Amino acid sequence: MRKVLKPVFLLALVLLLASNIFSGTSNVSASGKSGQSSEVDVKVMTYNLRYLNTIDQSPHTWAERIPAIKKLIRMEQPDIIGTQEVLYQQLKDINAKLPEYEWIGLGREGGSKGEYSAIFYEEERYTPLEYDHFWLSDTPNVIGSTSWGNTIPRMVTWAKFFDKKSKQQFYVVNTHFDHKSANAREKSAELVLQKIKAFDPKLPVVFTGDFNANPDSVPYQKLTSEGAFDDLWVTAEERINEHLGTFNGFHDPTGGGPKNRIDWILAKGNVKANSIEILDYYKNGQFPSDHFPVITDVTLSY
Numbered sequence: 001m002r003k004v005l006k007p008v009f010l011l012a013l014v015l016l017l018a019s020n021i022f023s024g025t026s027n028v029s030a031s032g033k034s035g036q037s038s039e040v041d042v043k044v045m046t047y048n049l050r051y052l053n054t055i056d057q058s059p060h061t062w063a064e065r066i067p068a069i070k071k072l073i074r075m076e077q078p079d080i081i082g083t084q085e086v087l088y089q090q091l092k093d094i095n096a097k098l099p100e101y102e103w104i105g106l107g108r109e110g111g112s113k114g115e116y117s118a119i120f121y122e123e124e125r126y127t128p129l130e131y132d133h134f135w136l137s138d139t140p141n142v143i144g145s146t147s148w149g150n151t152i153p154r155m156v157t158w159a160k161f162f163d164k165k166s167k168q169q170f171y172v173v174n175t176h177f178d179h180k181s182a183n184a185r186e187k188s189a190e191l192v193l194q195k196i197k198a199f200d201p202k203l204p205v206v207f208t209g210d211f212n213a214n215p216d217s218v219p220y221q222k223l224t225s226e227g228a229f230d231d232l233w234v235t236a237e238e239r240i241n242e243h244l245g246t247f248n249g250f251h252d253p254t255g256g257g258p259k260n261r262i263d264w265i266l267a268k269g270n271v272k273a274n275s276i277e278i279l280d281y282y283k284n285g286q287f288p289s290d291h292f293p294v295i296t297d298v299t300l301s302y
Contacts, residue, residue: 037166040300045078046208046263048176048291049094051085051115059286060250062090068288070097072281076295080161081120082174082208088112100124106133108153110143117157117174117209129169131159134195136177136188148188149181156192160203170300171199175209177219185212189219193228196268204269204300205229210291212262220264229266232273232296240277246292253280255292263294270301 049069052062059065073081081101086094091103098120105118121128134140136154137147144153158173173196178184196205207229213219215231224231233239245260255261255278265276276296281288 035167036302037168038302040163040166040168040170040302041297042080042163042170042206042300043076043078043295043297044172044206044208044265045073045076045081045293045295046084046174046210046265047081047293048084048210048263048289049086049090050289050291052087052090056250059284060290062093064286065288066090066093066097068281068283068286069094072279072288072293073098075281076279076293078295079122079125080172080206080208082172083116083118083120084174084176084210086116086118087114088116091116091118094120104128104131104159105157106155108135108144108155114144114153115176117155117176119157119159119172119174121159121161121172125164127162127164128159129162131157133157134191136175136184136191140191140195148178148184150178150184151180152178154178154184154188156195160199168300168302169200169203171196171203171205173205173207173209175207175211177209177211177213179212182218185217185219186222189222193222201269204271205267206271206298207266207268208264210263214259214262216259223266229268230271232265232267232271232276232298233261233294236273236276236296238275240275241280244278244280244292246278246294248280248282248287248290248292250287250290253282255280263291265294265296267298272299272301273297274299 101120102123103120105116108114135145137145139145156175245256246263274297
């Protein structure tokens with residue numbers, strides 16, 4: 001199921017080979033290859049946007065919330081957004097409101113059916129070289145599969161991006177762990193760690209998601225154990241809104257407090273978090289979603 005965007009990839013390969021031939025050497029430093037930068041700054045957001053439904057009451061219907069979401073994203077200007085819970089209609093609405101972004105994703109039940117863990121990216125700056133999806137189950141390549149006590153299919157979307165400005169590459173992984181089954185969350189963490197072993201180990205990985213678990217949980221411990229991911233909330237030079245959690249339920253300005261920080265941005269490789277923030281934007285009693293987004297400014301080093 002892995003998608004490889006062949007024209008871009010082949011062009012990059014041809015240019016790299018030509019550069020080596022005409023320069024007379026293959027031992028070129030990373031910062032010297034075709035104008036590559038040794039450091040890349042990226043602003044990454046994770047955001048559970050609350051699925052489109054008929055039960056949310058005003059002012060929290062989707063039609064009422066989409067202008068607030070647009071305003072928030074335009075204010076913060078993330079380069080990459082890992083989203084959770086969005087349906088296909090919501091993806092189209094976001095694309096219409098924020099045309100500077102493109103997205104990658106697949107419905108958890110296949111095609112456009114069910115919720116997405118879609119990745120939005122600023123189209124002018126980034127090109128996805130390849131991307132894929134897998135399901136959080138014993139049969140990860142089977143669309144819509146469940147195994148571990150979760151009745152709702154859960155999945156991962158990932159992409160390898162090419163930064164047109166710096167000429168560097170990096171991975172983004174995005175997911176939504178199950179909200180009921182602790183066993184499913186633990187098994188999901190193990191599967192993600194297994195799957196990323198196939199990634200190019202030289203490239204940084206940023207992992208966004210609604211994990212439905214707090215930092216005291218087993219999934220968190222598995223994902224942040226030695227040799228796995230770093231929690232950028234812990235490693236960031238600056239943390240903003242440390243007193244907040246991330247699930248507001250459309251009514252709680254504290255997001256449940258710091259013990260309820262269930263939306264994370266993790267990273268693997270040479271990734272430095274300069275700052276990270278829980279964005280508690282709401283106005284006149286309206287919350288853009290029942291989760292607060294988390295945003296970080298990171299520097300990727302090569």
